[in-house]
Amino acid sequence: MKDNNFSEWYNEIIEKAEILDVRYPVKGLYIWLPYGLRIRNNIISIIKQILEAHGHEEVLFPLLIPENLLRKESEHIKGFEEQVYWVTKGGDKELNVKLALRPTSETAIYPIVALWIKSHKDLPLKIYQVVNVFRYETKHTRPLIRLREITTFKEAHTFHKSMEEAEEQVKEAIEIYKKFFDKLAIPYMINRRPDWDKFPGALYTIAFDTIFPDGRTLQIATIHNLGQNFSKPFDIKFEKIDGSFDHVYQTCYGISDRVVASVIAIHGDKDGLVLLPDISPYQIVIVPIIYKDSKKIVLENSMEIYKRLSKKYRVYIDLREDETPGSKFYYWEMKGIPLRIEIGPKDIKENVVTIFRRDTKERLKVENDSIEKFINDLFNDIYNNLRSKAWKRFEEKIVRIYSLNDIKSGCVNEINLCGKDSCGKYLEDKTGLRVLGEAIDKKEHGSCIVCKELTDKIYRIAKSY
């Protein structure tokens, strides 16, 4: 079902694995359930760690943005106008100044940062926050993919003394997201968005796209070079070494709930979630195999191993007596727990435990004394296996195309394109696919698939979410 009806599979997993409750009576808003939230939080802490290691500091700005600030940068507001939720009343009273629920936080953050930055010594400044943002989506909403409340919006904002430094920051951001998605074993391609699809107000936008099992691409991270487009209207100035003043150069970059969607969609299989040890709420679940006559010894043994492993891992021991082992197996596989340890009378007699790995469904017998060592290796194995499988499937969905007639809709097409808007738009109209943008890591001589002009630019087009 994952392969022939991805949507159905996805919705079912979200519900059965208890990621979200999708029954909230407002379109595009969902409830994080405890299990899903733990996965989300584990993922967030990974990106936080990486950002902090790269010198970013966490901040937290308000949700409401006064209308005049939201409108300061004209391209920006044009891009978001149709999607803004407004707060117009306080109780019964009409507000004098309408307040927007942030669709993103540039216009909330920048006027304040303008107060913080005085001199070149204050630069670079690198901050980030993890917040919710609201967008009145008119298109089909989907859990974690297209939301009206994006509950997990990690946005970083950086401020620099020169365009060169801002360009360097874009490169650092790319490295940050590479590390992040590598850690999650999510394959990606990096595309420079066409001008008509860049972030409103940006000089240019670079995006990470992954490919879902149904062949559609999903944007999972974006990086924007803002130049001085925001620092001028928001008047973010600094004094240079020579005493003159300039407006700062800025970048911003973000990820969202879509990262969680990718983790679910890319690693999951027909039996449910498949989680990496790093992000799984529990890394190991212990299922004692209880028979009447050996109940006591099995429980004692299981508890002992549970306590022992809990020192190093996140472990859950499933002591429910009204469920049979078989039903527990299915349950924890749906939940994606990387390892299951079965302990029964046979194991105890042989002084072993039975370890089952979720990713390959193999069962292994492991000597009692060497469990920890074995698990450490196994965790690495699981990561490597999931990562290489994911990249393999990803690459199978990318094709190199030389003629308009050969373009395929179920995968990512790599083509030569001159880069003119007119050729890109023509292509979108003609194929119904979307121009994801120019591959930043790939060049190849050829001629534009539309106008035949010589070019070495490779563009990617695909059906996207």
Place this chain on the structure above:
RNA sequence: GGGGCCGUAGGGUAGCCUGGUGAUCCUGCCGGCUUGGGGUGCCGGUGACCCAGGUUCAAAUCCUGGCGGCCCCA
């Protein structure tokens, strides 16, 4: 942006076309016995017609609107 389909217990469904029976079945949940190394079996119980209006003696069923879900095309 355009078009189509749908809304019945916690989940999945039958019934709707052609209005009228105690609203079907599976699953889940609760209780009991049984079983326990891949969804153990049996018995008993629980729980639903999205909302508002309209048509009608009578609405899950027909009509209008709202809210919500899904699919296709651009």
